[in-house]
Structure formats: structure tokens, C-alpha cells
Amino acid sequence: MSQTIATRFTRRFGVPHPVALAPMDKVAGGRLAAAVARAGGLGLIGGGYGDPTWVEAAFAEAGDAPVGIGFIAWSVAERPELVAQSLARRPKALMVAFGDGGPLVEAARAAGVPTLWQVHRMEQAEAALAAEADCLVVQGQEAGGHGMDRGLTALLPGVRDLAGPELPVLAAGGLADGRGLAAALMLGADGVLLGTRFWASAEAAGSAVAKAALVARGGDETLRSKVFDVARNAAWPWEFTGRTVTNAFARRWHEDLEGLQRVLDAERARYDAADPDDFETRALIAGEALDLIHEIRPAGEIVAQVVDQAAALLRRAGEVLVPVS
Numbered sequence: 001m002s003q004t005i006a007t008r009f010t011r012r013f014g015v016p017h018p019v020a021l022a023p024m025d026k027v028a029g030g031r032l033a034a035a036v037a038r039a040g041g042l043g044l045i046g047g048g049y050g051d052p053t054w055v056e057a058a059f060a061e062a063g064d065a066p067v068g069i070g071f072i073a074w075s076v077a078e079r080p081e082l083v084a085q086s087l088a089r090r091p092k093a094l095m096v097a098f099g100d101g102g103p104l105v106e107a108a109r110a111a112g113v114p115t116l117w118q119v120h121r122m123e124q125a126e127a128a129l130a131a132e133a134d135c136l137v138v139q140g141q142e143a144g145g146h147g148m149d150r151g152l153t154a155l156l157p158g159v160r161d162l163a164g165p166e167l168p169v170l171a172a173g174g175l176a177d178g179r180g181l182a183a184a185l186m187l188g189a190d191g192v193l194l195g196t197r198f199w200a201s202a203e204a205a206g207s208a209v210a211k212a213a214l215v216a217r218g219g220d221e222t223l224r225s226k227v228f229d230v231a232r233n234a235a236w237p238w239e240f241t242g243r244t245v246t247n248a249f250a251r252r253w254h255e256d257l258e259g260l261q262r263v264l265d266a267e268r269a270r271y272d273a274a275d276p277d278d279f280e281t282r283a284l285i286a287g288e289a290l291d292l293i294h295e296i297r298p299a300g301e302i303v304a305q306v307v308d309q310a311a312a313l314l315r316r317a318g319e320v321l322v323p324v325s
């Protein structure tokens with residue numbers, strides 16, 4: 001790597017490269033977050049639904065690598081002690097998503113920890129700006145995992161306009177390589193936050209069967225739905241849907257949530273009894289970026305490849321400019 005890309009994000013968060021690891025619940029453990037951090041990106045542990053034992057183990061696994069942590073706002077609201085416990089570890093950054101991030105941003109600011117707030121619609125960007133988050137992560141509906149209905153291409157420059165010229169903004173959703181980073185920069189972002197691409201990495205916490213499925217499937221075979229939140233009894237606010245690989249369970253119930261509710265106990269029992277690697281029943285969380293993922297790679301190589309490819313594209317970008325004849 002001969003050049004990297006310096007942005008408002010790299011300067012504010014003190015990282016060499018404008019690439020962040022999405023704080024994926026249970027997938028982004030200490031090993032993956034540390035690998036991304038050591039490669040010069042921002043590595044975020046997936047604090048998810050707030051399991052204190054898991055969070056402690058993840059920090060321990062990250063060792064002396066400078067990692068941050070992300071939380072799901074509506075879930076961790078009931079566990080303020082876990083946020084305090086995490087901030088006491090002096091994380092590199094704290095990310096919040098899905099709900100009112102205000103209290104977490106305030107707690108992090110008091111602890112001197114910079115914050116990221118993931119938004120899915122313009123109105124959420126307004127809330128994040130009002131709370132004075134240090135960076136907005138703009139997530140398009142292409143993303144793996146929970147999100148909303150807006151695509152990235154209009155939302156991202158829209159949020160940039162709203163945020164003004166100073167604030168770091170990251171793009172998320174459907175991005176997996178240097179083309180995504182270069183395009184995101186052109187749309188007003190200062191870097192990318194990648195989930196699905198890092199899920200398909202050597203250090204991600206997940207089974208070989210799950211990772212092989214990520215490589216085998218494509219973006220057409222994913223679906224944004226409420227099915228798995230209903231089946232898993234997850235108390236997600238109704239406005240958020242989750243993008244997963246489409247499977248037999250999702251095909252059966254996606255168009256018939258009322259029917260699922262009528263037989264919920266039996267279907268929930270069937271879901272819970274399924275082998276964790278039975279991805280015709282279980283949710284395999286992934287986004288449209290599956291189209292761009294053809295192998296499991298070490299996370300550090302992913303960071304380097306994304307930056308190298310984007311830098312090469314940016315160097316060549318001016319070649320389309322010719323004098324007007």
C-alpha cells in the first residue's frame with residue numbers, strides 16, 4: 001500500500017484508513033475488531049443486545065488493540081451499567097444504532113469517547129445532529145441486518161447536506177470493496193462501515209458452514225423482513241426490518257405474518273430446535289453485498305484491498321475529463 005485516503009473521519013477518530021467494522025452482534029468479537037484495528041481501520045465490537053459476559057470476553061480477546069464498541073439503543077437502554085462498564089475500558093469509539101442514542105452519546109462524551117450514530121432516514125439524522133454525535137453512519141436498505149427502507153444513493157448526499165461541511169459521515173449498506181469506498185466518497189461520505197464483507201472474514205465469530213453459505217449466495221437471495229424478529233421473539237421496534245438470506249422459513253412466512261402469529265408457539269419451538277447451522281430455518285444475516293463476496297479472507301487483507309482499490313480508482317478518476325472541443 002503506497003497511499004491511503006485521509007478524511008474528516010480518519011482525522012477525528014485517529015485511524016489510518018477510512019474503513020470501519022460494523023459492530024455486528026456476536027459476529028464482531030474481539031478477534032475481528034482487533035484484526036481491523038491492527039490493519040488501520042476502526043474495529044468495533046458488537047455489543048448488540050448487551051450481554052455483559054460476551055462484551056467482557058470480546059474486550060479481553062481484543063487485547064491491547066484499540067477497539068471500540070457498538071450498542072443497539074433500544075436494547076441497551078435497560079442496561080446503563082453495561083455502557084458505563086464499557087466506557088471504563090476507554091474504547092476507541094462508541095457507536096449507537098436503532099433508537100434514541102442521545103443518552104449513550106452524552107455518556108460517551110462525558111467519558112471523552114468519540115461517538116458514531118447510525119441513521120436510516122433523514123429525520124434520524126436530524127436527531128443524531130441535535131445530540132451532537134461525532135460521526136453519522138448513513139445506512140442504506142441494501143445492508144445486512146436491521147435497517148429501514150431508504151436506499152443509500154440519495155440518502156447519503158442528503159445527510160451530507162444536512163450535516164454540513166465539517167462532520168464526519170460514513171456510508172453503510174451494500175459496500176464491500178474499493179469501488180464502494182470511492183463512490184461513497186463522491187457522494188459525500190468520509191469512509192465506509194462494512195458488515196457483510198467482514199462477516200465473510202477469517203476472524204469473524206461464526207461457523208464454517210455459515211461462512212461457506214455467505215460465499216455461495218448472492219444479493220438476489222436476500223430479503224428484508226420482519227419474519228425472524230417475530231419468530232425469535234425479538235422485541236424490535238416495528239419500523240425496523242432485518243435483511244437475511246432468503247430461506248424456506250422466510251419464504252413460508254414473509255407474506256403471511258398474521259398466519260405466523262397464529263401458530264407462533266409451534267413455529268418458535270421449531271425455529272429454536274433447529275440446528276444452528278440449518279440455514280433453511282435459521283436466520284443467516286447478510287446484505288446485498290453478497291454479490292461482491294467470493295471468498296473468506298483475513299480482515300486485514302480486506303481493509304488493505306478496499307483502500308488500495310479505492311485509491312487506484314481515485315487516481316484514475318480524472319482520466320474521463322477531456323477538453324471541450
Ligand SMILES: Cc1cc2nc3c(=O)[nH]c(=O)nc-3n(C[C@H](O)[C@H](O)[C@H](O)COP(=O)(O)O)c2cc1C
Nearest residue numbers: 022024025097143144145173174194195196285287
Ligand atoms: C451479521 C450482521 C449483524 C449485525 N448486527 C448489528 C448490530 O448488532 N448492531 C448494529 O448497529 N448493526 C448491526 N448490523 C448492521 C451493520 O451495522 C451495518 O449497517 C451493515 O452491516 C452495513 O451493510 P453491509 O452488511 O452491506 O456492509 C449487522 C449486520 C450484519 C451483516
